[in-house]
Amino acid sequence: MDTLKTRRTVRSYADRDVEAALLRELLETAMRSSNTGNMQAYSVVASRSDAVKQALAPLHFNQAQVTTAPVVLTFCADFNRFSKWCAQRKAEPSYGNVQSFVAAAIDAVILAQTFCVAAEAVGLGICYLGTTTYTAKGISEALRLPKLVLPVVTLSVGYPVEDAAVKPLSDRLPLDGILHEDQYRDYTPEDIDRIYDARESLEESRYFVELNKKETLAQIFTDIRYNKENNESFSVAFVDALRAQGFL
Amino acid sequence: MDTLKTRRTVRSYADRDVEAALLRELLETAMRSSNTGNMQAYSVVASRSDAVKQALAPLHFNQAQVTTAPVVLTFCADFNRFSKWCAQRKAEPSYGNVQSFVAAAIDAVILAQTFCVAAEAVGLGICYLGTTTYTAKGISEALRLPKLVLPVVTLSVGYPVEDAAVKPLSDRLPLDGILHEDQYRDYTPEDIDRIYDARESLEESRYFVELNKKETLAQIFTDIRYNKENNESFSVAFVDALRAQGFL
Numbered sequence: 327m328d329t330l331k332t333r334r335t336v337r338s339y340a341d342r343d344v345e346a347a348l349l350r351e352l353l354e355t356a357m358r359s360s361n362t363g364n365m366q367a368y369s370v371v372a373s374r375s376d377a378v379k380q381a382l383a384p385l386h387f388n389q390a391q392v393t394t395a396p397v398v399l400t401f402c403a404d405f406n407r408f409s410k411w412c413a414q415r416k417a418e419p420s421y422g423n424v425q426s427f428v429a430a431a432i433d434a435v436i437l438a439q440t441f442c443v444a445a446e447a448v449g450l451g452i453c454y455l456g457t458t459t460y461t462a463k464g465i466s467e468a469l470r471l472p473k474l475v476l477p478v479v480t481l482s483v484g485y486p487v488e489d490a491a492v493k494p495l496s497d498r499l500p501l502d503g504i505l506h507e508d509q510y511r512d513y514t515p516e517d518i519d520r521i522y523d524a525r526e527s528l529e530e531s532r533y534f535v536e537l538n539k540k541e542t543l544a545q546i547f548t549d550i551r552y553n554k555e556n557n558e559s560f561s562v563a564f565v566d567a568l569r570a571q572g573f574l
Numbered sequence: 575m576d577t578l579k580t581r582r583t584v585r586s587y588a589d590r591d592v593e594a595a596l597l598r599e600l601l602e603t604a605m606r607s608s609n610t611g612n613m614q615a616y617s618v619v620a621s622r623s624d625a626v627k628q629a630l631a632p633l634h635f636n637q638a639q640v641t642t643a644p645v646v647l648t649f650c651a652d653f654n655r656f657s658k659w660c661a662q663r664k665a666e667p668s669y670g671n672v673q674s675f676v677a678a679a680i681d682a683v684i685l686a687q688t689f690c691v692a693a694e695a696v697g698l699g700i701c702y703l704g705t706t707t708y709t710a711k712g713i714s715e716a717l718r719l720p721k722l723v724l725p726v727v728t729l730s731v732g733y734p735v736e737d738a739a740v741k742p743l744s745d746r747l748p749l750d751g752i753l754h755e756d757q758y759r760d761y762t763p764e765d766i767d768r769i770y771d772a773r774e775s776l777e778e779s780r781y782f783v784e785l786n787k788k789e790t791l792a793q794i795f796t797d798i799r800y801n802k803e804n805n806e807s808f809s810v811a812f813v814d815a816l817r818a819q820g821f822l
Contacts, residue, residue: 417792420802424809544665554668561672
């Protein structure tokens with residue numbers, strides 16, 4: 327519990343390898359977590375070579391940790407293996423559809439997150455690369471994913487450098503901002519003010535608003551970080567990737 | 575690590591409440607996990623009343639744990655709260671699209687799985703209800719979810735009854751069945767045989783094949799549990815739910 331409470335994302339890694347045996351143990355541990363019908367419709371690609379990490383880097387918008395981390399793990403929804411098994415066993419697979427993708431994607435994320443918890447428990451640091459679903463088709467090509475395999479989340483993994491380990495915890499909304507009793511109770515304008523107050527008051531937030539010449543923190547999200555143009559073009563790209571990999 | 579390695583799904587719960595304060599602590603702990611851009615585009619609905627659990631039960635195909643668990647947690651992708659905040663802060667939100675849903679859904683699953691790890695660490699038992707994305711529209715109605723909120727995973731949570739706690743670990747594929755070094759190496763027929771051998775040899779598997787009058791274990795999946803008709807109709811239903819909740 328303490329590990330979970332004090333964790334933080336680590337983007338800077340020490341020049342130290344993540345031992346293959348340790349990585350295997352962590353993934354085997356993570357595989358104990360729940361999955362749909364015990365189909366285990368996921369795969370993990372562990373990329374360590376410079377060539378593959380260099381190929382992945384631009385697909386993750388050249389975030390430094392793709393090449394500086396000793397290992398990059400791409401967690402994929404994978405109905406390829408399961409379908410091959412069915413076909414070899416006189417069974418007719420039919421997993422080229424949205425629902426199968428969604429189930430496999432959920433299971434891939436459950437696996438990834440359990441891996442993160444296990445990795446942090448032994449002193450490793452991780453960072454999720456949110457770019458994975460923006461460029462899923464390119465990543466599929468770089469990792470040579472066959473049909474019915476699609477990347478969902480990517481982690482950079484390594485031992486933290488010392489100063490990364492002492493970064494302050496990032497802020498989170500108060501629990502009542504996300505928890506609903508029994509049924510959803512929609513937010514009033516007063517609720518919204520209350521929920522976001524602490525975050526908006528942070529010195530860091532004020533600094534970014536000023537730096538970006540914006541009026542409000544929200545505008546940094548809507549105008550810059552997660553803007554309409556990107557959200558829409560990445561949506562088209564993701565549907566395209568689903569189709570290319572045979573899930574649509 | 576030991577908790578992670580020896581965990582198992584718990585479907586039978588003792589007649590003992592999960593204290594609200596404990597549930598809050600576990601969710602607050604889970605909120606420390608990673609999320610996209612710190613937007614925290616998720617919500618958790620904690621259903622405890624008989625009325626709401628009874629309404630949810632048929633939507634989860636009357637799996638007993640929906641009504642027998644003291645609390646049912648529905649983890650939702652939620653861009654409603656974030657969009658309301660943007661609109662109140664002179665910012666124009668544009669999160670009614672596939673990519674925003676995918677990012678929020680991934681974050682909701684990361685939150686749910688971290689909650690599971692924390693809950694199991696304090697002696698609770700959990701079960702994922704894979705039915706959530708089959709009936710997402712119905713669940714949205716039962717929980718009164720507004721637009722831009724869609725359920726992704728559901729957990730039943732409670733203290734295990736004694737005999738549930740001693741159930742054997744369920745089998746998993748060998749790690750080499752899901753792990754790829756550097757890039758994906760597609761499976762040969764021999765790989766498939768090797769990967770599924772242990773599972774097919776289980777007494778439990780042979781029993782189910784015989785019970786269902788099938789030739790192979792794979793046929794239980796393709797013909798019964800995850801068959802074409804269901805996969806396709808649930809796909810249509812899920813796309814319909816995405817549209818109904820404003821993500822398409």
